Amino acid sequence: MKKINLLIATLILASLAIITSCKKDKTPPTITFKGGTGYTSSDITIDQGATITFGIIAQSGSSKLQELKIVATSNNTPQTLLDSTFSADTFNNDYSIMFSSVGQSRLTFTITDKDDQTAEVALVVTSVEAISTYTQKILGSYGNLTIGSSFASADGTVYKMADALTNASKIDWLYFYGNSDLATLAAPDDADAATIFTGTNGLSNWAVRNSTRFRLVSGGAVWDNILLSSDIAAIATGTTETSVMQLAVGDIVAFKTVGNKLGVLKVSDISGTSAGTITYDVKVQK
DSSP states (O other), rough: OOOHHHHHHHHHHHHHHHHHHOOOOOOOOOOEESSSTTOOOOEEEEETTTTEEEEEEEEEEOHHHHHHHEEEEEEEEEEEEEEEEEEEEEEEEEEEOOOOEEEEEEEEEEEEEEOEEEEEEEEEEEEEOOOOEEEEEEEEEOOOOOSSSSEETTTTTTEEEHHHHTTTTGOOOOEEEETTEEEEEEEEOOHHHHHHOOOOOOOGOSSOOOOOOEEEOOOOGGGGGSHHEEEEEEHOOOOOOOOOOSOTTTTTEEETTTTEEEEEEEEEEESSSSSOOOEEEEEEOO
């Protein structure tokens, strides 16, 4: 009986093999990111709070598509952002996602068909603390009639004195070249600056004189490594001075605005004296 049973089992297995070999092979679905303007299709670094758009194209294989799932994994914790069911041979849709937290998220887009076959695409989004960067900003000293002496770090605008008078609440500092102080950046409430910028548009006539505070960074800061808001915060400590004097090319200055925004600037050029200019780059918290 054992031999008969074994023979029967062998025959059944052989029959199953024949039946299986006759079945149509299953083809899995395919999925790709859309490319081109307006779409993100590879790893990317963005500012915290930014919204980016992903385009998804999928095609069925041997069975209709039935589900798209989007999962974001941060700190080894997955979060399902979308689980959409449908029935179609093709799929084409866009998704805009805002990244409100700082850190890395791996986004996985998985398409599933009615035979539970899957395909997926994935990328990594790195969200960093947002800063504003202004390059090659030029301020003129008090004797320069062409280039403004006042600067607003909120938007990088340089103001001439007449315009600064009516935008006083926006001004974070002024530039002048003094006889002994030489190249100087000063807060609007700095006492020496009030003796330099006089007349109708002078500081004494400003409705608001912001109390920006400075510190000359004495080494250790590498400009290209200042990328995040936290990088600025680590440097912009001890900002207690109303001005920074005798500036030189390459100097890095930390500052804190009256609104408690922290920032740093790096001097790239100083030209002339009382009618000269200073050129610098700025990185400031948004």
